[in-house]
Amino acid sequence: MNHLSFYWLPQNKDLLVKGIESEFSQLxxxxxxxxxxxxxxxxxxxxxxxxLCTQDNTTVSDVADCLLEDPGLAAIVIRxxxxxxxxxxxxxxxxxxxxxxxxxxxxxxxxxxAQAIEQLKHSVNLSSACNRILMNSAINSxxxxxxxxxxxxxxxxxxxxxxxxxxxxxxxxxxLLADIGLFCIVNEYHCYxxxxxxxxxxxxxxxxxxxxxxxxxxxxxxxxFDEDFIxxxxxxxxxxxxxxxxxxxxxxxxxxxxxxxxxxxxxxEHSVKFDVTGADILYKLSxxxxxxxxxxxxxxxxxxxx
Numbered sequence: 001m002n003h004l005s006f007y008w009l010p011q012n013k014d015l016l017v018k019g020i021e022s023e024f025s026q027l028x029x030x031x032x033x034x035x036x037x038x039x040x041x042x043x044x045x046x047x048x049x050x051x052l053c054t055q056d057n058t059t060v061s062d063v064a065d066c067l068l069e070d071p072g073l074a075a076i077v078i079r080x081x082x083x084x085x086x087x088x089x090x091x092x093x094x095x096x097x098x099x100x101x102x103x104x105x106x107x108x109x110x111x112x113x114a115q116a117i118e119q120l121k122h123s124v125n126l127s128s129a130c131n132r133i134l135m136n137s138a139i140n141s142x143x144x145x146x147x148x149x150x151x152x153x154x155x156x157x158x159x160x161x162x163x164x165x166x167x168x169x170x171x172x173x174x175x176l177l178a179d180i181g182l183f184c185i186v187n188e189y190h191c192y193x194x195x196x197x198x199x200x201x202x203x204x205x206x207x208x209x210x211x212x213x214x215x216x217x218x219x220x221x222x223x224x225f226d227e228d229f230i231x232x233x234x235x236x237x238x239x240x241x242x243x244x245x246x247x248x249x250x251x252x253x254x255x256x257x258x259x260x261x262x263x264x265x266x267x268x269e270h271s272v273k274f275d276v277t278g279a280d281i282l283y284k285l286s287x288x289x290x291x292x293x294x295x296x297x298x299x300x301x302x303x304x305x306x
Contacts, residue, residue, distance in 0.1 A: 023197075024188075024189070024192055024197075024199050024204070024207055027188065027192065028185055028188050028207065028211050028215075029211065031184075031188060037181075037184045037185075037188070037215060037218065038184055038187055038188070039184065039219060039222070040116075040117060040120055040180065040183045040184065040219070041120070042113065042116040042117065042120065043070060043073070043116055044069075045066060045067065045069050045070040045073055045112070046073070046112045046113055046116045048066050048069075049063055049066055049067070049108065049109050049112055050109055050113065050223050050224060052066060052105070053105055053106055053109045053224060054224050058105060060097060060100045060101045060105065061097060063100050063105050063108055064096040064097045064099075064100045067096055067100070067108075067112075068096065073112050073115065073116075074096055076111070076112070076115055076305070076306070077096065077099050077100065077103070077108055077111060077112065078093065078094065078095075078096065078099045079305040080099075080103070080111055080304065080305035080306060081093055081098075081099035081100075081102050081103050081305075082099075082305065083303055083304050083305030084303040084304075085149070085168055085169050085172060085300070085303055085304045085305075086102075086103060086107075086169050086304070086305065087102070106226075107169070107170075107173075110170075110173045110177070110225070110229075111173065111306070113177065113223070114173050114176040114177050114306065115306060117176070117177065117180055117183070118138055118141070118142075118176065118306070120134075120183065121134040121135060121137055121138040121183070122134075122135060122138060124183075126186065126187070126190040127190055127193060129193075129201055130186050130187075130189060130190045133182075133186050133201075133204075133205075133208070134182070134183065134186055137179055137182050137183075140179070141175065141176050141177075141178060141179060142176070142297070142301055143258060143297055144175040144178060144251070144254055144255065144258065145171070145172045145173070145174075145175030145176045145178075145301075146172070146175070146296070146297040146300040146301055147175075147254035147255075147257055147258055147285070147297070148171040148172065148174065148175040148247075148250050148251055148254045149168045149171050149172050149175075149300050150254075150281075150285055150296060150300070151171070151250045151253050151254050151257075151281055151285070152166045152167070152168050152171040152250055153168060154277070154280070154281035154284070154285070155245060155250075155277060155278070155281065156168075158277045160277065162244045162245075163244065163245055163277070165243045165245075166245060166247070166250065169304075170228065170247065171247060171250055172300075172304055172306075173229075174228055174229050174232040174233075174247050174251065175232070175251065175254070176306070177216075177220065177225075177229060177232075177233065178216065178232050178233050178251065179212055179216055179233070180216050180219050180220060180233065181211075181212050181213070181214070181215025181216030181217070181218065181219050181233070182208060182212050182215070182216070184215045184219065185207070185208050185211055185212060185215050186208070189204055189207075189208075213233060213234045213235050213236075214234070216233035216234060217230055217233055217234035219233075220233050227239065228246070228247040228248075229247075231246065231247065231248040232247050232248050232251045235248070235251075235252075236248075244275070245275075245278070249272075249273070249274070249278075252270075252272040252273075253272055253274055253278055253281065253282055255270065255272075256270055256272045256282065257282060257285045257286055260286050261286065261290070261293065
């Protein structure tokens with residue numbers, strides 16, 4: 001058995017790296033499996049709305065009154081309710097009760113949670129490395145969400161009733177919240193470094209990739225999100241689906257498109273199932289120029305009001 005000092009020899013560098021990775025992985029895996037991982041520190045109003053959504057007697061007025069405690073979130077909900085993606089009837093509303101009624105109680109919860117997490121990714125005060133990871137996550141989530149909307153629109157525009165279960169607004173929100181567990185893991189990484197430990201970023205990224213889906217599933221499940229959100233976040237089907245195309249299918253198609261556009265080597269190991277309509281959507285979105293594709297992403301996010 002090697003003495004600890006031998007780990008520092010060049011030929012034993014891999015042993016040291018694997019040892020550190022294993023230690024950190026075990027810490028995070030234990031936190032996730034024991035459900036003791038720290039949840040993202042989102043505003044109290046968002047937590048109240050999440051709790052209200054678990055109660056059968058909650059009314060639109062209850063949620064609207066709760067939003068009044070946070071004028072910033074209230075303004076966002078009204079803006080989103082009037083956005084192109086969420087305002088299907090193209091009728092402008094100016095009050096919270098109408099906005100919440102139009103969106104629905106659960107969709108308001110989804111919106112304020114997604115907004116809180118996106119703001120958190122840009123405003124946390126962790127180490128520079130952790131902040132950079134979260135900001136990159138915000139960019140990637142935004143791109144995935146917008147691409148999922150493009151895919152959903154492609155299915156719905158096909159004119160086939162088979163795909164009418166898909167909604168652009170829900171696709172947008174499932175995409176934005178897909179890696180919500182990353183914040184929990186990054187926070188664990190920050191605490192790990194603060195305790196005087198060291199773990200190279202490239203190794204940390206490998207741990208994040210492996211554990212993010214489990215952490216995201218735990219967070220969304222604890223907050224009462226439905227199966228579609230949890231399936232996209234965990235990248236696995238939790239039950240037998242009765243629909244031809246699920247939101248997880250949409251997320252996988254969208255991710256495949258992004259991998260192709262980035263010329264990411266990971267595409268070789270990424271499998272996705274789709275029908276003829278899905279193949280046509282995949283082909284069209286993969287062959288857009290970078291300028292046109294990025295313009296559509298920016299336009300969709302702007303149109304969402306988020």
